[in-house]
Amino acid sequence: MPPTLVGQTLVNQYHIESFVALTPIGDLYRATDIRSNKSFAITHLPNTISDNVEALKEIDVEVNKLRGISNPYLVPYFGLHQTPTAAFLLEEWVDGPSLRDVLNNAPINVNESLVYAKAICSALETLHKQNYLHLNLSPELIHVNKRGEISISGIGTARRIGEKVTRKLSKYQRLYFSPEQFIAQPLSPAADIYALAVILYELTTGAWINGKSAPKSSEAIRKTHLDITPSTPISLNKEIPDHFSRMLLWALRKKPTDRLKTTTELLSSLALAAHISVDAVPLRTDPKTAPVTSAILNEWQFLPPPKQNILTQDLPSLEDRLAAVTTIQPKKNRARIGIVPIFIFAMMAGLISLFWFVRPAPIPIATPIQFTAFASDYTPPPTITPLPRPTLEYGGRIAFTCTRGDFNQLCMVNRDGTNYSQLTDMAASNYYPVFTPDGTSLLFSSNRNGAFDLYLLLFGQKELFQITQNVGNVISPDYSPDGRRIVFANRVSDGPTSIWMVNADGLNPHLVYTGPNTIVGASWSPDGEKIAYAMSVGIPLEYEIFTMDTNGKNHVRLSEGLQGIGGSIDWSPDSKYLLIYAGPFEDKDIFRLDASTGDATQLTDGGNNAGAVYSPDGQYIVFNSLRNDDQADLYIMRADGENQVQLTNNPEPDWGPQWVQ
Numbered sequence: 001m002p003p004t005l006v007g008q009t010l011v012n013q014y015h016i017e018s019f020v021a022l023t024p025i026g027d028l029y030r031a032t033d034i035r036s037n038k039s040f041a042i043t044h045l046p047n048t049i050s051d052n053v054e055a056l057k058e059i060d061v062e063v064n065k066l067r068g069i070s071n072p073y074l075v076p077y078f079g080l081h082q083t084p085t086a087a088f089l090l091e092e093w094v095d096g097p098s099l100r101d102v103l104n105n106a107p108i109n110v111n112e113s114l115v116y117a118k119a120i121c122s123a124l125e126t127l128h129k130q131n132y133l134h135l136n137l138s139p140e141l142i143h144v145n146k147r148g149e150i151s152i153s154g155i156g157t158a159r160r161i162g163e164k165v166t167r168k169l170s171k172y173q174r175l176y177f178s179p180e181q182f183i184a185q186p187l188s189p190a191a192d193i194y195a196l197a198v199i200l201y202e203l204t205t206g207a208w209i210n211g212k213s214a215p216k217s218s219e220a221i222r223k224t225h226l227d228i229t230p231s232t233p234i235s236l237n238k239e240i241p242d243h244f245s246r247m248l249l250w251a252l253r254k255k256p257t258d259r260l261k262t263t264t265e266l267l268s269s270l271a272l273a274a275h276i277s278v279d280a281v282p283l284r285t286d287p288k289t290a291p292v293t294s295a296i297l298n299e300w301q302f303l304p305p306p307k308q309n310i311l312t313q314d315l316p317s318l319e320d321r322l323a324a325v326t327t328i329q330p331k332k333n334r335a336r337i338g339i340v341p342i343f344i345f346a347m348m349a350g351l352i353s354l355f356w357f358v359r360p361a362p363i364p365i366a367t368p369i370q371f372t373a374f375a376s377d378y379t380p381p382p383t384i385t386p387l388p389r390p391t392l393e394y395g396g397r398i399a400f401t402c403t404r405g406d407f408n409q410l411c412m413v414n415r416d417g418t419n420y421s422q423l424t425d426m427a428a429s430n431y432y433p434v435f436t437p438d439g440t441s442l443l444f445s446s447n448r449n450g451a452f453d454l455y456l457l458l459f460g461q462k463e464l465f466q467i468t469q470n471v472g473n474v475i476s477p478d479y480s481p482d483g484r485r486i487v488f489a490n491r492v493s494d495g496p497t498s499i500w501m502v503n504a505d506g507l508n509p510h511l512v513y514t515g516p517n518t519i520v521g522a523s524w525s526p527d528g529e530k531i532a533y534a535m536s537v538g539i540p541l542e543y544e545i546f547t548m549d550t551n552g553k554n555h556v557r558l559s560e561g562l563q564g565i566g567g568s569i570d571w572s573p574d575s576k577y578l579l580i581y582a583g584p585f586e587d588k589d590i591f592r593l594d595a596s597t598g599d600a601t602q603l604t605d606g607g608n609n610a611g612a613v614y615s616p617d618g619q620y621i622v623f624n625s626l627r628n629d630d631q632a633d634l635y636i637m638r639a640d641g642e643n644q645v646q647l648t649n650n651p652e653p654d655w656g657p658q659w660v661q
Contacts (some may be wrong), residue, residue: 005029005044008089021098024136024172025157030093038505039093039303041075041153046170055167056080059157059527062132066155067508068551069130070528073123074481075143078507082303091155095303096146097296099139100197105292107206109238110244111281112290114141115272116203118281119150120196121263128189128263132158135165137195138176139202144293146302148285162186175214176376177656179225179254190256193266197251200270204244206237209252226254236260245275260309332352343623348493348510396615398622398647399423399442401431401656410444411654413638415615415622417647423457430455432476435660436504437483443467445475445488454488454502467506476521479504480550481528487512487550489519489533499533499552500554513552520567524550527575530595531557534567534580543567545580562591568656571595579612579621590623590641603641614639615659622647624655 006029007017011327014031017039021028027044049055063079070076078090099116102108120142127134134155141154159165164184168174174279178194198377201209210224212230230252234245247269260266272276287294402411402422408429413420424430428448435442442457452474454467468474472492479486482490484504490511491497497518502509513519517536520543524531531550534543543566545559559565562582570579578593582600590612592601603612607627614621618639628646632653637644648654 005042005086009034010042010083010086013485014040014090016042021100021140022170023140023154024138024174024176025089025141025154025169025370028140036506039095040078041091041093043089043091043154043156045087047091049169050082054123056082056087058159062158062160063156065130066132066158069126069132070157070480070482070484071123071126072149073119073151074126074155075151076484076503077153077155077505078316080156090155090205091153094143094145094151094153096144097293097300099142099203101142101296102144102293103139103202105296106202107204107239108290108292110204110240111276112285112292113200113203113279114267114274114276115285115290115293116150116269117196118278118283120152120199121267123152124189124192124196127155127158128161131161132190133161133187134158134192134195135181136169136176137192138172139199140172142199144285144297146297146300148290148293148297150284159187161188171616173214173216173221174225175208175221177225178256180256182197182222182226188256189262190259193251193259193263194256196263196266197248201230201233201248201252204240204247204248205233207231207236211236223227240273241273244270247273273600292615294488332487345585396659397435397439398634398657398659399433399435400624400648400654400658401433402650403632403653403655405652410442413634413648415620415647415659431656433656434477434479434658437479437481439660443477443479443486445477447473467504468502468509469506471500471502471509474500478522478524480524481526487522487524487531489522497529511580513548513555521569523569523571523578525571525595526573527574529575532569532571532578532595534565534569541566545569547595558593558595559600562600564588566610568611572614573616573618579614581610581623590621603637604644609635611656613657613659620659622657622659624657 006019007016009015013033013035015034017030017032019027021041025043026046029042029044031040031042033040060080066077067079073096076092080188081088081090124134136157142150142152144150157169164186165181174481176195176198177431178191198209209230210228210247215221230249232245233248234240234242246273251260251266260269268278271281280501282289285293340499368374390602396414396415398415399410399412401408405588407427408431410423410430410433412423417518426448427444430444430446433442433444440459444455445452446455451472454474454477456465456467472490475489477486477488485504486499489497490500496514497520498514499512499519499522500509501512515535517538519533519535521534522531530547532545532547534545537544542564544557545565546555546557548555558578559580564584565580565582566588568581578595579590580593581588581590583589586608587606588608588610589605590603590609592603607625609623609625612621612623620636621637621639622634624632626632631651632655633649634647634657635644636647
């Protein structure tokens with residue numbers, strides 16, 4: 001396939017660097033976003049699709065739904081784009097070999113094939129639960145990155161369960177089509193299970209399902225799928241367990257109703273046949289369980305990291321701030337140092353109110369459009385439902401907002417009060433820090449360039465990247481559990497503050513929910529199912545707590561009977577509780593709210609407390625309090641409210657903490 005697009009720049013943004021492979025959905029290219037220098041995968045749809053209005057409609061009508069499907073083994077899909085002469089699908093680029101490179105070294109052992117099966121089954125299960133079928137699974141659409149993480153792409157052409165789909169999207173031979181795709185039957189998850197079984201057959205035997213190399217003729221391929229029983233895998237590779245061989249043949253039966261019913265059933269059956277539990281199958285390849293893949297990764301020429309975008313070169317460096325570490329000194333008897341009344345009021349009224357005092361004058365905000373913002377090298381961790389992590393004794397880092405002079409800055413301290421450091425020092429406000437799920441970077445809101453936008457600070461590289469630009473005035477961000485999306489509160493022009501989302505690299509900022517009143521905080525549940533938010537009830541600086549589904553639907557009011565609720569919220573690691581604060585003016589306390597019933601448990605008694613968040617293991621809570629001579633400092637207590645210990649001691653306010661191990 002000639003690389004006809006190489007050297008071109010599509011939609012004035014994506015410069016085509018190289019042709020990668022022919023896939024069942026079109027020609028795959030690697031492109032560079034000239035705005036962010038980040039690599040993307042572009043699949044150029046053939047003319048039979050791009051010139052067919054109905055075919056493009058079929059793809060376009062599903063874009064928003066498919067773009068919102070998230071799984072650590074699914075490559076994020078960004079949508080369908082068109083030029084006057086072409087149409088293409090845009091996806092995240094996975095830098096690394098494809099499964100086709102692994103098949104060139106097949107057969108591989110059963111344990112290594114199970115690593116692929118586990119990742120692919122998880123991805124397909126997510127699609128199936130959303131009522132979609134992939135239908136174009138192939139080795140060219142399965143990639144492995146340098147960390148050994150496996151993911152499948154190509155969901156832009158996924159179709160609804162129950163549809164009849166026979167259209168061939170590209171010149172790629174139908175090596176992995178199910179029999180029912182050839183004869184226009186309504187399709188079910190069994191079609192994807194069949195395709196995966198063909199791939200696993202090739203991986204473990206080194207041959208196609210005819211027992212040798214795949215035929216060149218389309219008719220021969222069709223006849224094999226429809227009429228010919230595959231050779232027994234164990235006859236081609238004596239190392240394959242007999243029961244494993246039988247399970248593959250079961251998944252390759254001609255009638256979809258005769259096959260294994262779900263990807264979970266397929267994975268469980270294969271693992272059982274290999275005498276290994278599904279939980280023991282690694283989440284990524286490694287030299288011990290996947291020697292063939294690991295050898296390929298060791299020889300692979302990975303791309304260098306993207307150069308810094310020229311638009312970010314004027315951003316002040318934070319290297320000196322990261323290097324400057326000052327230990328907090330014990331408190332001595334001294335006269336009380338006055339604090340600017342506006343900050344005391346803000347601490348008593350709620351974290352969010354401070355935003356409105358320090359924000360710049362409102363500026364007109366253009367209607368947001370999809371764009372690529374300032375992206376980083378950050379890659380989300382491979383988990384969508386992380387388990388609670390242990391908090392190290394006298395360890396773990398806490399980032400927080402530290403008001404210094406006339407501006408809010410970012411500071412960090414260990415959980416025992418050591419290694420205090422101020423990360424920012426500029427004539428602008430920086431606050432609402434939140435760690436990325438892997439703890440390697442810090443996301444925060446800043447008005448350094450006028451309106452409040454999100455910025456990402458990478459600790460290891462000591463680099464700063466702007467994530468949002470020209471979307472409004474952005475506050476209160478929080479990551480989805482898989483790290484791929486960010487939910488935040490946003491005020492566009494003179495409109496109400498609403499709930500928005502953006503991809504972690506700045507792509508696709510969009511409105512999720514506009515409530516009847518101003519929304520001041522949003523928090524994503526660790527199980528990925530819900531978003532909690534605090535919304536005004538018409539009384540100045542008082543809010544109620546609600547939850548909703550991540551698509552902005554099914555709103556439930558949780559807080560009942562509590563007076564004077566503030567604007568900060570945080571989920572427990574098991575997603576069962578929410579931390580909030582409430583109470584009379586100047587006498588707020590921390591409460592634990594049951595996320596299913598709304599029942600409230602008071603955890604503090606006096607001190608004017610706010611901004612509570614859980615430790616990663618849920619055993620501790622850090623919060624800010626004005627109990628010490630009206631001096632706003634951070635305190636730590638156990639999850640039941642016992643053993644409250646002061647953490648910071650500064651005459652200027654410390655507040656809005658976020659904890660990471």
